[in-house]
Amino acid sequence: MVVGDASLDIDTLVIGAGPGGYVAAIRAAQLGQKVLIVDKSEVGGVCLNRGCIPSKALISAAHQFEQASHASQFGVNVENVSVDFSKTQEFKNSVVKKLTGGVGSLLKGNKVEIFKGECMFINENEARVFNENESPRYRFKNCIIATGSRPIELKAFPFGGRILSSTEALELEELPKSLIVIGGGYIGAELGQMFSKFGTKVTIIEGMESILNGFDPDMTKLVAKNMQKTGVEIVTNAKAESAEQTDKDVTVKYSVNGETKEVTADYLLVTVGRRPNTDGELGLDLINIEMTDRGLIKVDHQGRTNHPHIFAIGDVVPGPALAHKASYEGKVAAEAIAGLPSVVDYKCVPAVAFTDPECSSVGLTEAQAKEQGYKAKSAKFPFAGNGRALSLNSPDGFVKIVADEETGLVLGAHIAGIEASNLIAELGLAIEMGATLEDIALTIHAHPTLGEIVAESAELVLGHPIHVVAPRK
Known part of the structure; x- marks a missing residue:
């Protein structure tokens, strides 16, 4: 849907339709706000169109190729394994198309108005959105800036050609x-x-x-x-x-x-690295938005800028440039606009690298825990001691849990191995809810699953592991 000049007054203007912006727009609409979202490219932003999703599709294809090339380890004979990269790209594009279409449908289903074009602030309460065909002007009660980031271009290595x-x-x-x-x-x-x-x-x-x-x-x-x-x-x-x-x-x-x-x-x-999209024609300088020396927008615990009705989320604010962080901040900002007591809490923001093996982390490292005054302890349980990991022919890796020695409180977790990106969620929940090592160890994990490694790691930190020999004290 393209917005015309019928209504120039809106409750909330969202600039940017990436994982921060579109989530913020949907949540704001659910809370009864009249929302306009503006993006010059496709909905879904960099993550969905040119980052997280297409890269993971290609990584999955590479993993399939490698598995097929070594299928003989399972007694499966596959000859002349080859790659038709054009079809690989078709697969990647089909995944992106399906997800971007889904986001568009979600926005429309929640009655969020969509404008494909650019946005420029006129003053603290007005902005002009424009493309080749139109340039309407909007008055907004609130605004959420979610313009994301772009790859850093080095002077000695300008993008172009090869x-x-x-x-x-x-x-x-x-x-x-x-x-x-x-x-x-x-x-x-x-x-x-x-x-x-x-x-x-x-x-x-x-x-x-x-x-x-x-x-x-x-x-x-x-x-x-x-x-x-x-x-x-x-x-x-x-x-x-x-x-x-x-x-x-x-x-x-x-x-x-x-x-x-x-x-x-x-x-x-x-x-x-990536550079925040806070420059250009957006006009943040025209409304005197306070910035850091790195070009990031200063915000409070609800995402508010120095203008109480203007919020900023995602890659344009301090913190790691992660899609899930942006989505989380988007929901907080939308709820804050609606008067809810939502605030950001970065204690449990997971980080994941989709390498081989996958790497994931949440909470504190042992060193960070000690710096914060905890008497921290940790232990690593190997994937090689897990039946499911061995049956998948993926014995490399470990689960490491960091806990407070006095209370058993789980403070952090670090996982390397197959499905580490999924396994980290249980430990994020444990930290968020204030769980202890015993809470994890006493939770019955299905067998044979990779999830058992999490429970085994908790038991190892406690000092009574079953499937590895406990170190002598």
Whole structure:
């Protein structure tokens, strides 16, 4: 539906239709607000169209290819396994289309008006939305800014030609024979490993001591080990300096310990982070929105900016740039507008890397817990001690639970292994509800399942594990 000039007064203007914006719009509409949502691209934002969902579709396809290539381990003989990458891309696009269509239907079903175009503030209570055909002006009682972020472009490595952002990498029509990745964070690690499973020769250049900085070091070692099995070369403590491209390849110069080196590949993928979309024609400076020195919008515990009726959520505010964080903040902001006592609580925001093995984390690390004054203890139960993991031929990984030694209160959890992205939810709930190690250990987990590893890990921290030998005290 395209909004015309029939009504220029709305209750809530939502700028951005990503996982933060569309969730905020739906929740606001459910609470009785007349809502207009504006986005210049497709509903679903970067996550659904050019990020989380398409990347996971390709990662799943790469996993299927790898499994088929090694099916003989199960006694299944598969010959001449190959990839038709055009069909892989068709699968990815079909997933995206289905989900974006679903989001559009949800918005319309909740009577949220949709305008495909851009938005610019005129003053604190008015904004103009515009596209090639129209430019109506709206007065709003409240506004939620959810304009998301975009890949950081480095001056020495401008996007274009054979230098790609994650957006272009996900749209490649053919599998490259070789690929250089600058940045070994979760995006670079996920996409680099995905391409390597398809047979691409991948080199990752990372400035820190390890890839996936911020995750438990034992987790990142497992991922690095698996990457090397598919031929990924990981160069750490390295500084990328320049790139020269031809119509056939690109050469990157980098330095390690003062020594200059170079590597050539079909493409260069730059994944060094994301920049908030708070610049451009939105006009935040016109209404004097308070910002941080990193271009993020300052907000309170309900997402309010320095203007009490204007809120901001997602990648444009401080904190990790995660889709689920944006959705959570969107619901809080919509409820705050409706007068509900909702506030943000970041104690249980999970982080997930869809690498192989998957890595997930929630709550505190042992070091963070000790810094906060807890007498923390932890233990790791291996996937290799779990029947379901072995039957899936996925013995690599562990569940690590961090708890307060005096009370048994669960403070944090870190999981590396198959389905870690799903297993972390139980531990997030445990932290949110103030559960103890005994609460988890006394919960009967079905057998044989991966979930048993969570209970076994709790028992291990308590000191009485069944399926591993307890360390001597």
